[in-house]
Amino acid sequence: MDLNDAPTDIDYDAGLPAPGSSAPPNLDGEADERLCAAQRELVTLIARLTEGAEGSLETGIDGFFLHRITNPQGPKHAVQKPVFSVIAQGAKRLYVGDDVYDYDPMHYLVSSVDLPMVGKVTMSSPETPYLGLRIDLDTREIGSLIGDEHLPQGIPSDASRGLFVNRLDITLLDAVLRLLRLLDTPRDIPILAPMVKREILYRLLMNGQGALLRQTVLQDSQMNRIAKAIRMMKESFAQPLRVDDIARDVHMSVSSLHHHFKVVTAMSPLQYQKNLRLQEARRLMLADDVSVATASQTVGYESPSQFSREYSRMFGAPPLRDKRRWLEEEAPAL
Secondary structure (H helix, E strand, O other): OOOOOOOOOOOHHHOOOOOOOOOOOOOOOHHHHHHHHHHHHHHHHHHHHOOOOOEEEEOOOOOEEEEEEOOOOOOEEEEEOOEEEEEEEOEEEEEEOOEEEEEOOOEEEEEOOOEEEEEEEEEOOOOOOEEEEEEEOOHHHHHHHHOOOOOOOOOOOOOOOOEEEEEOOHHHHHHHHHHHHHHHOHHHHHHHHHHHHHHHHHHHHHOHHHHHHHHHHOOOOHHHHHHHHHHHHHHOOOOOOOHHHHHHHOOOOHHHHHHHHHHHHOOOHHHHHHHHHHHHHHHHHHHOOOOHHHHHHHOOOOOHHHHHHHHHHHHOOOHHHHHHHHHHHHOOOO
16 A cells, blocks of 8 residues: 555544644633643644754653654654654654554554554654654553552453554643653653653553553453564564464464454564564665675575565565665765
8 A cells, every 4th residue: 555645534624733733723621722732832842852853862761752854754664662652743654554543643652562564754844844752661660550559440441453543631741741841850850750651651551442551461361462472473583483382372272363463463473474574674784784685584584586575565676676775865965
């Protein structure tokens, strides 16, 4: 599917931000006014903190990143780690399998497991750059919070996609802003940042779809078993896929593993492994400058022709041509 041809789900006449704006125009009530003010502050803070930067910017808070993109390039293939993401300005589209996710300043995104995906910033310009942030999600921190006896019970939810987009509210955005403000007072970060991040996790867990985060760390849940299967596949993706062994190790039948794996990841175990292999091969060629043959063998392909076919299908060009194209794009202008 061509990212540029895919229909967008964002309707700016239905109360969502117009291009270049930082708040929706058609909201009423005190809570909505607070949300609009908070969104304006979010844009102002990220714009100031990322001024002069391009791409992803690491902050002084562990696992907390800011993003500024003025000139979006083509679709980006990546393995999305467990994260919580918010857009302050602009819009983005993600593909996970055949699923399409559009999100914007009125929504946030959560990925609860590692998911191969294709992403593209769909709204950005030098005058109104794409601005956003992400917080890496730590399953140990989620597990610690779930183990707190004072944590209220969340809304039950069956296993579903490992990634979801949900509407942003003022309580969650307020916590995000407090974390962002800490970047201006570095001495406060060691004490206050863990407390604010814990509050953000709490807000995510208490959301209806946040039940999926609970299931990811709850022993014997289907989501937890699939998360374990994903970790096993990531650790040995260059080896032949043995679904029977994985199913046994996560205490599932082969048919149940196939079913729930596709529910969570939108792809079969074989498709998942292929995504991991091809993305690692591309990273080896582009970042480490290894040959096509070496990359192919390193990620587990025995047939060079099969590697070339599958690589072309995923990235739109044969391996060598894709590498040359990338080198030309990265070459400094004379």
